[in-house]
Amino acid sequence: MNLKKVLISACFIVWIAFAQGQSIQRAEPLHWWLGMHNPELQLVLYGSDIGDCEVKLPKAGMQLKKVHQVENTNYLFLDVEILNNAQAGTYPIELYKNGKKVLTRDYVLKNRDKNLVKAQGVHASDLIYLIMPDRFANGDPSNDSVKGMRETAVNRDSMYYRHGGDLQGIINNLDYLEDLGVTALWMTPVVTNDMPGYSYHGYANTENYEIDPRFGTVDTYRELGKELHKRNMKLVHDVVPNHVGLHHWTVIDRPSSDWLHEWDTFTQTTYKDQTMFDPYGTQADKDLMEKGWFVETMPDLNHQNEKMQKYITQSHIWWIEEAGVDGFRIDTYPYNDLAFMGKWTDAIRAEFPDFSFFGETWVHSVPNQAYFLGGQKVGQDVDTKLEGVTDFQLNYAIGDALNLEKDGANKLYSTVSGDYLYPNPLANVIFLDNHDKDRFFSTVGEDIEKYKSAFSWLLTYRGIPQMYYGAEILMKNFSRPDGLVREDFKGGFPGDEVNKFTAKGRTEAENDMFNHVRTLAQYRKQTTALQDGKLLHYAPQNDVYVYFRYNDKEKVMVIMNCSEEEQTVVLARFDEGIGQSKQMKNILTSESLNLPENVVVKGKQTLVFELK
Missing domain, CATH: 2.60.40.10 (Immunoglobulins)
Incomplete structure (x- = not known):
């Protein structure tokens, strides 16, 4: 180009x-x-x-x-x-x-709307549900194709075109999410993305103050926020401070030559996050990482330009106040100017003290991930003030553990043992999959027991759990190409032959999985030990990983068997975690029993017990 x-x-x-x-x-x-x-x-x-x-x-x-x-x-x-x-x-x-x-x-x-709920923050008490609006549900077919936009084609048979999902479709299905146990909704960006191709994903915005008309209007977005808040649910807004789309109006007719990071020829980021903290690295390598364009169609914004700083910051404050947003997910966080991100965070928190953020940090070690957080615990040059990240390290670890990698259980144990590097581990968002990664059901070879084990871990471990739409009904596929993991939620679109939003429309296996997730999610909503409780864990033995979540009032014991063989777990080893408890209740079966000497765990199974 x-x-x-x-x-x-x-x-x-x-x-x-x-x-x-x-x-x-x-x-x-x-x-x-x-x-x-x-x-x-x-x-x-x-x-x-x-x-x-x-x-x-x-x-x-x-x-x-x-x-x-x-x-x-x-x-x-x-x-x-x-x-x-x-x-x-x-x-x-x-x-x-x-x-x-x-x-x-x-x-x-x-005047500020005093009746509009906003800026509550998203915390470890929440369960986040990630939706790609174009692929979830179509509540208003009249806006599927909008005249005058660069991409007007709608073709549900293609993974590359728009499918017609919108904000009204999500509003129509909030009861489903509430029943599942979801407490926060994160959507991929909903602002206008008037790009000639792949506009459905939203990450190349061309406007800062508009909802994409194919999703609805600002009023529709406000209505979504209000409907969520009626259900004691929260709205997470996906922001992209690093770049915009090539057809953004300030790119087509730039205010100044330093509005973007420009190069003599197209220069793409190296994606090497290490250059941002490498004590032996060069400024040239750092510039390539931070100032290179993410892709050809996404110009990199110059965060050193003070007018640009204000433009970005004000637009994000605007959405909180206008639409009742409770938290931000920040796209491509390591590629931003970190000094600016600290100023950006301060400006938003000055207006909304309880607001919260989590940044996408697709990196490959705990220290790399911790570097982008606030607190300067790992020697950062600047304090980003960021409280939480998308915890890719635990995502890698749970995949290894449940795919029966050698010493996989120890990967989980070792990864979370690095939490001392984080200012607040509970603010990290843990997940199995998202819109960019293989669906986890496929990652574990469509093994139902492994998949149930994954959700048992996700909904009982430390941090803020996030699940991807359709995970609860066994949606599958690999992300090459990524459209395969962005399929439509069946039942959300006119003409669908089945409706997965209802038990009647789901298969027996899908209902079994849905009920597994719902049982744990609803239990988590009522159990503070699984929200902000402490974590106590034991070094794995025979690929069995045992951990406790607890506070002064509640205690939950989780036994993960990451091997294929049935294991007999002797409980005497876990006296420090069990304490004075005399009874245990299996959360998934509701069976209660006096504390035994041993617990038998099937291969690939995870058991969740409430201790009394």
Whole structure:
């Protein structure tokens, strides 16, 4: 792809549009609120040749502090302050040339919605359910294809095209998720992704303040948040500070030459996270990692540009306040400028003290993963303030353990033993699979006992558990190509022959798995020991791993047999964990019994006991 040809062509189209009449085509953020912690706001104005205009804010309450002109004369950046005497309403922005007013754009300040639940944070008490909206359920077929967008094709027979799933489809199925035991919903990005291909995944946004019209509207998104909160569930918003799509409006007509990280020729990131902390590494290698583009269609944003910093930060604050977002999942976290991410986190927490974040860190060791967290526990140059990460290390470990790798149980034990490197291990998100990885049912060879064991671990271990849509009904496949792990949830689309949202539509095996997950998830919701309780574990013997989750009121014992052979586990070894307990209840069968001397565990089986 020749980037210069794409941008020159796009700019020529923009120039023709400007020649037809001068106007302020954009003012971002779209609106703002009174009573925010930070009264200062950066307004981005965009219109034909407005860069040399004088700006006035004539209405009391919104004060102009400074006007920033940039290389591109189609932009003005305004530093404004919202004063204490400001009232909700419209505030005219007036542009003058040679003393004559040429343009006026009204800007809206709103009262904050005191009835809107938001910024609760996502914690170890939650169970996160990850959905790709395009592939889950279609609640509004009228928005499947939107005229004027670069990708209009809808083809459910293809893994590459859009399928028509949307926010209304998710709203229609929230009762299903509540019944399953889910307490937080994370969707892959829902902002506009007007790219010519693969736009369904959302990770190449072309707008910062719009919901993709094929998913719904901002009002639909607000409604989703409200419906979740009615059910005591939370909304996780997927943000991408590192990059945008090639057709983002600020890329087509860039404000300045330093808006993006630009190279003489296309330069892709090396994906080598080690360069960010290597004590012997070069700045050149670090720059390639952090400033290289993720892929050709995703330009890398320059976080050293202060206007860019404010643009990104304000857009993310906007979604929390506008839609009732409770937490952020941060895409491609290691590729961001970490000093900026610390400032970004501080700015958001200043507005929403209980808000929480977890960053995607697809790296390959515990120290690598810990480096991107806050607290500077492993000698970081800057404090990112990040509280949790997607725990890929435990993801690798559970796969090894249940695939009967040699000493697999010890892999789990050894991996979690590195938790001393994390500021708060309970804030890490643990998972079996996601939209980028093989579905775990396929990872374990479609072995039901192994798969049940995986969920027994996921819903009883330390951290915030996250499951991927359809995992509870045995959805399978490998991620080469990744579309295979992004299939539709059957029953969510008009014309589906079966409906997996109902017990009647599921097979006997699917219902058995669904009930296994639901039983553990609902038990976890009621059991604080499995939420923020302490973890006590024993070094595995004979590939049997035993651990306890406990607090002052509750105690849960988990016995994982990671071998194929039946094992007899002598409980006397675990006196420190068992303590004074005299009885045990099998959570999955509801059977209660007096504490025996031995417990027999079948091959590949995991048992979960509540101790009394």
